[in-house]
Amino acid sequence: MTDVVRLENVSKVYGRGQSAVAALREVTVSIPRGSFTAVMGPSGSGKSTFLHCAAGLDVPSSGSVRLGGTELSGMGEKELTELRRQRVGFVFQMFNLVSSLNVMENVTLPLRLAGVKEDRAWVAEILKRVGLEGRAKHRPSELSGGQQQRVAIARALATRPEVVFGDEPTGALDTMTARDVLRLLREVVSTMGQTVVMVTHDPVAASYADIVLFLADGRIVDTMAAPTADKVAARMTHLGAWV
Amino acid sequence: MMSFALKSLRHRKAAFAGAFLALFCAAALVCACGMLLETGLRGKVATERWAGTPLVVAGDQFVRETVDKGDGETKEKAKPLADRRWIPAALVARLERVPGVDKVIAEVTFPFRGAVGHGWESAALTPFTIARGQAPSGPKEIVVDARSALAPGERLGAYTVVGVTAQALPSQDTVFFDTAEARRLAGHEGKVSAIGVFPAVRLPAMKDALAYTGDERGPVEFLNAEQARVKLVSLGGALGGTSLLVAILVVVGTFALSIQQRQRELALLRAVAATPKQVRTLIGGEALMVSAVAGALGALAGVGLGFWLRAQFVRLGAMPDNLHLVVSPFPIAAALLATVAAAWAAARLSARRTARIRPVEALGEAARPTARLPWIRIALGLVMLAGAVTLTAVLSGLSVEAASSPVTMLTALTWVFALSVLGPLVARAAVAVLDVPLRLGRTSGYLAARSLRANTRRLASVVVPMALMIAMTCTILFVQTTMQNAAQAQAEAGTKAPTEILRTSVRVGLEKYSAQAAQRPTLDLGVVAGGLDPAKLAVSATAAERLRVRPGDEVTMTLGDGTPVTLTVSAVYSRGLAFGDLHLPYPLLKQHVEQQIGAQPANAEVNYVAMGLIIAFTMIAMVNTLAMSTSERSRELALLRLVGTTRRQVLRMLKIETLAAVLIAAVAGTAIALITLSAFSLGMTGSAVPSIAPVTYACVIAAAAVLALAATVVPARLVLRRRPSDAVASRE
Numbered sequence: 001m002t003d004v005v006r007l008e009n010v011s012k013v014y015g016r017g018q019s020a021v022a023a024l025r026e027v028t029v030s031i032p033r034g035s036f037t038a039v040m041g042p043s044g045s046g047k048s049t050f051l052h053c054a055a056g057l058d059v060p061s062s063g064s065v066r067l068g069g070t071e072l073s074g075m076g077e078k079e080l081t082e083l084r085r086q087r088v089g090f091v092f093q094m095f096n097l098v099s100s101l102n103v104m105e106n107v108t109l110p111l112r113l114a115g116v117k118e119d120r121a122w123v124a125e126i127l128k129r130v131g132l133e134g135r136a137k138h139r140p141s142e143l144s145g146g147q148q149q150r151v152a153i154a155r156a157l158a159t160r161p162e163v164v165f166g167d168e169p170t171g172a173l174d175t176m177t178a179r180d181v182l183r184l185l186r187e188v189v190s191t192m193g194q195t196v197v198m199v200t201h202d203p204v205a206a207s208y209a210d211i212v213l214f215l216a217d218g219r220i221v222d223t224m225a226a227p228t229a230d231k232v233a234a235r236m237t238h239l240g241a242w243v
Numbered sequence: 244m245m246s247f248a249l250k251s252l253r254h255r256k257a258a259f260a261g262a263f264l265a266l267f268c269a270a271a272l273v274c275a276c277g278m279l280l281e282t283g284l285r286g287k288v289a290t291e292r293w294a295g296t297p298l299v300v301a302g303d304q305f306v307r308e309t310v311d312k313g314d315g316e317t318k319e320k321a322k323p324l325a326d327r328r329w330i331p332a333a334l335v336a337r338l339e340r341v342p343g344v345d346k347v348i349a350e351v352t353f354p355f356r357g358a359v360g361h362g363w364e365s366a367a368l369t370p371f372t373i374a375r376g377q378a379p380s381g382p383k384e385i386v387v388d389a390r391s392a393l394a395p396g397e398r399l400g401a402y403t404v405v406g407v408t409a410q411a412l413p414s415q416d417t418v419f420f421d422t423a424e425a426r427r428l429a430g431h432e433g434k435v436s437a438i439g440v441f442p443a444v445r446l447p448a449m450k451d452a453l454a455y456t457g458d459e460r461g462p463v464e465f466l467n468a469e470q471a472r473v474k475l476v477s478l479g480g481a482l483g484g485t486s487l488l489v490a491i492l493v494v495v496g497t498f499a500l501s502i503q504q505r506q507r508e509l510a511l512l513r514a515v516a517a518t519p520k521q522v523r524t525l526i527g528g529e530a531l532m533v534s535a536v537a538g539a540l541g542a543l544a545g546v547g548l549g550f551w552l553r554a555q556f557v558r559l560g561a562m563p564d565n566l567h568l569v570v571s572p573f574p575i576a577a578a579l580l581a582t583v584a585a586a587w588a589a590a591r592l593s594a595r596r597t598a599r600i601r602p603v604e605a606l607g608e609a610a611r612p613t614a615r616l617p618w619i620r621i622a623l624g625l626v627m628l629a630g631a632v633t634l635t636a637v638l639s640g641l642s643v644e645a646a647s648s649p650v651t652m653l654t655a656l657t658w659v660f661a662l663s664v665l666g667p668l669v670a671r672a673a674v675a676v677l678d679v680p681l682r683l684g685r686t687s688g689y690l691a692a693r694s695l696r697a698n699t700r701r702l703a704s705v706v707v708p709m710a711l712m713i714a715m716t717c718t719i720l721f722v723q724t725t726m727q728n729a730a731q732a733q734a735e736a737g738t739k740a741p742t743e744i745l746r747t748s749v750r751v752g753l754e755k756y757s758a759q760a761a762q763r764p765t766l767d768l769g770v771v772a773g774g775l776d777p778a779k780l781a782v783s784a785t786a787a788e789r790l791r792v793r794p795g796d797e798v799t800m801t802l803g804d805g806t807p808v809t810l811t812v813s814a815v816y817s818r819g820l821a822f823g824d825l826h827l828p829y830p831l832l833k834q835h836v837e838q839q840i841g842a843q844p845a846n847a848e849v850n851y852v853a854m855g856l857i858i859a860f861t862m863i864a865m866v867n868t869l870a871m872s873t874s875e876r877s878r879e880l881a882l883l884r885l886v887g888t889t890r891r892q893v894l895r896m897l898k899i900e901t902l903a904a905v906l907i908a909a910v911a912g913t914a915i916a917l918i919t920l921s922a923f924s925l926g927m928t929g930s931a932v933p934s935i936a937p938v939t940y941a942c943v944i945a946a947a948a949v950l951a952l953a954a955t956v957v958p959a960r961l962v963l964r965r966r967p968s969d970a971v972a973s974r975e
Contacts, residue, residue: 057514057602078518085516098508100251113517155515 003066004163004195005031005054010063011218012049023049024060025218031163031197036189038206039199040232041215042239047199048167050215054197055088055165056080068162085110089156089164093171096152097140103127104136107155114159123158129192130154130184146177153184157194164188166198170205182208203232214239248528259533261871262586265497266537267544268860269490270582274545275552275856276483277574282553283475285569288461288468291412292361295370296348296439299455300338300446301463302328306750306801322755323473325748326836327352327466328805329434330452343444351429352436356400358416362425368439369410371419376406379421386419388412414465414565430834437463451805468563475562481649482853487581488656489857492663492711493864495589500704500868502526502593504875514602526594527587534586535579542578546570552852561849616667624668627661639922639931642785645755648722651923655718658915659711666703673706673907674699681903687895690883695900701872705901706908708868709947712861713912716943718919719854721935723847725920726820729928733769733821740765747803747836749825756786756800759823760832768816768826780810781826783819787812800825802835820928862950869904869954873897877962890963894956901955905948913940 012024023046031037031054041047052058053065056072059080065072068087072080089110097106107127108118127133130150140148149169156164166185170178186208188194198209206212207229214222216239224235293299305321312318338347350365363378363386371388376395379386385402387393390411393404399418411417420428429436440446446454455463462469502509509522517525549568556562634654641647662669674695681692695702743762748755764777773794775781780798782790792798792812799809808831816822883893920933 078520081513081516081518090514092511092514096511098251098511105250109512110516113512113515113521 002033003030004033004068005197006064006066007054008064008066010053010060010065012046012053012058013061022218024053026063027218027220029213029220031195033162033195034189034193035195035211036186036209037197038209038212038227039197039215040201040203040206040212040236042236043201045215046218047201047215049218051165051167051197051199055090055163056084082114085114086159087162089159089161091149091152091156091164091166091169093168096155097148099140101140102136103132103138103140103143103151103154106140106151107158109155110159116159118158122160126154126157129188144177145173146180149173149177149181150184153181153188157188157192161194163195163197166196166200168200169198170200170202175204178202178205203229203236206232248525248532251525251529259501259529261867262494262497262501262530262533263537264867265490265493265864266534266582266586267541268863269486269494269585270538270541270578271545271548272486272490272856272860273483273581274542274574274578275548276479276486277577278479278546278549278568278570279475279552280479280483281571281574282566282569283472283477283479286472286475286566287458287569288465288472288563288566289458290460290464291369291414291565292350292359292365292417292464293368293437293439293460296368296441296460297443297456298440298446299368299437299460299463300330300334300440300449300452301437301455302330302805303451303453304328304463304466304469304805306753306805308753320753322750322753323470324750324801324803324805325470326803326805327436328451329431329436330438330449332433332435334449334452335435335438338438338440338446341440341444341446343442344440346441348439348441349435350437350439351425351431353425353429355418355428358418360418360420360425360428362422363419364422364425365439366408366419369412371408371410371417373406374409376404379405379419379424382421382424382427384421388417390416414563465563465565468566471556471562471566477645478849478853481652482857484649485652485656485854486857486860487585488653488660489711489715489860489864490582491585491589492656492660493708493860494585495592496663496704496707496864496868497871498530498586498589499593500701500871502590502597503700503704504871506597509597510602522597523591523594526590526597530586530590531583534583538579538582538586541582542575545578546575548856549574552856555852556849559848559852616665620664621668624661624665627657627664631657631661635918635922638919639925641926642788644726644927647923647927651718651722651919652715654922655714655915655919658918659707659714662710662911662915663707666707667700669911670699670703670706670907673910674702674903677903677906681899684899686888687892687899690888690892690896691899691903694896695903702900702904702907705865705868705872705904706911708861708865709905709908709951710912710915712858712865713909713943713947714915714919715854715861716858717913717916717935717940719850719858720939720943721916721920721933722923723850724936724939725924725933726927727847728934729924729930730820733818737767737769737818737821738765739767742766745829745832745836746823747832749800749802749827751790751798751800754789756789756824758803758825758827758832760827760829762829766822767818768814768822769818770814770816773812773814775816776813778828779813780828781814781816782812783822783824783826784815784817785819786824787815789824802832804835806835862946865947866950866954869901869951870958873955874958874962877965880959880962881965884963893963894959897955897959898952901951902948905944905951909944909947 007027007029010024010027011022014021014023027050039047039050053060056067067083070083098109101109107123111118127136130153132147132150132154143151170181173181182205185196189196200206207227209227210225212224212227212232213220214235222235224231304324306324307319307321309317310320332349335347335349338344348365348367350368351362353360373386374389383402384405385399386406386408387404388408388411393399395404395406397404443456512522553562553568557564631654634650634657638647638650638654641650678692678696681688742765745760747758749758768775768781771784782792790798794812794814796812797809798812799807801807880893884890921931924933925931
């Protein structure tokens, strides 16, 4: 099988009774290996919930999530954590790095937490690919926002995960820096065969992906292959929530 | 994980400074109390007067009783007497007949013009030798020691100095009389205070007298040192226990605050793939490292604090100068261990929530702390409340100061513990009330009200140490005034004309009772049952209850000097605080009370010194928490500046927030103190109304407010000095 992530009839409901809010409704989707997927949708459409459920950060109310062939439902927090650090990498919007650790230490943090001996050559290779060679000893506070996101990407790659999840990874960056980070993600997919799933609300960011999934009201309402910024923007406008 | 913890510590020095300071103070206090306690348990007073005597026979200074422990086993319990037990002079002749004894010397001891008087017969016990002049040979001749400024031929009262010794004792001035004159002055006809035996041999058992050799001699020579030593055990224990409880409260609070401040970082660790256990290990590891360093340094500082405390106690007369502090590694190790254990437990407790949380929740919660308290915390708070109520009820039934004092502190502390556990609930309720007047303010008041409402947990974390400080200070101060005023009121109401009053303590069984005797019957003791007979015993209502006696009953007691007497109760009186538990016939007590050498220790002042340290600790904790809480808000304050709030408005907002916290803490702290003091007063004086000095109270609240404002404004000014744009851009 070539699906890295598979969600089947996944629903997520917050709250109970009258105040219950369904963030995801019976979502079924497969993410193929080596693909770059963007998840788009207006705010409140369930993008973040989708990401959290797919990444094992949160447990769905019903349905099944399989990550690299492993069923996540029924797993305890400890197993989930161990699975995440072996198979999943994360890049968040902000506050990605531990400020007391330098670049090298931040990148190898998941390995250290897992008690795995770091592969020095691999880490050096990653730092080179993200363009941070020679900055291994810098502290996060000495880096620009774009460089910090590069460190986060390097960290996400350090464990050779099956899939890297990004939650608005360029949300806090200016246009130029964002483009660099997106190019880097694209390159990771194209040259290293890494699978990347990214939540975004930016049509330009989505245009770097192979496939765009459109979420609205907790459901996948559309998919688009070979997206361009204009096409994505048009589709979003059609969804009625383009701001 | 440990190396990561170390890196984290190095990087966030400022964040751990608060925890460090709290732990440092806790270690210092525990170590100082430990030194007092150890001195109480193992302290030695070296003999001075009997330095040249291998074996001293003197009275048994203890009341002994065999207690049945219930399971067939028995245990001998001993309690010290208040005065010296004199021994029959006839023992001298008996001791002389013991095989192997070469020489036997009797000694009498009595106070004389601030010095200690003896007969020349006992000069050889030290030994004293004549340097100038000669030994006394008539009733009006005396010999003074080398330290005295007198020379042979000079007069001292009715006596003429005929000689000066070559020696002087370190902690007492000595005057020698002619042997017969000394016996006359000492009173205690047919008895002596001690007998020296040369050389040390095995002696047959004697009634009420014991043989003392080596280190045993010092405590018998210095009875007040021995009493001070026993007092140190209870004082050191009570002080140490109280400071340990305060320390736990403060350290848990400080750690909770510092972990709350780093919640985002911890959440990131969780998301990046640290298991809950790893996060707990990290936090526990940081706590271990901080507490090890703070505990070690604090314990060393505590040694200095111990010496300072001793100096104060000596100055106040609560501890004789010749009782030296025992310096050993034990208190240091105990302080270090207690600090590390408290910190580790505090960190694990605070980390529980963070570590168990799902990473997503954590990422969300870091920005907006949830207002709901976990049910387990509410349950714990209710248990604490129940404990506080129980202790208050127990306290209101305690009528003996020795039992009441420690329970008072424990009661106040338990209420504060309950407050700290339920703090966020209290803070939320208080904010709801304060919201109304605050919103009348235009800018700063409005902002302060919003900020207080949004973060009741932070408010609670600064209110608790403030309430602790106010509650502890009021309790400590007003327990003393309540007792003093009640005793004074009784004394004023009961004294019709001045008379000489003898004060001592006696033991009924092993229990200690304060006893007095008035020379002339000019006191109105407030008789509530029976009729006062000067030749019989009168007991206070409290003592009557403890002894379960009524007029007509007999009471057998051991007087201060060990003499057993049996007296009939003639009356029960109400003014026991002023006139003691028992009122004895004057001639009887006069005969058996040693005229005290040296001044009576000022009990209230000793308590102020000891408890003052705890007050100081709570003050430090309060300032510490506020400073921590203010400096972590740099981003928020910078943001306010960026949207157009002036520096002055920000400071005003912070000041209003702090004053609101002071107000809540004052209400909570005063309520706790009042409840505790009422219960204490009800038990001790019979009235539920404690005496509170309004000016002192106002000063306590004012001090809290001033300290709190200073602890807010100083860090806030430092934070506001940075350019707001930089502060916002930086990560917290």
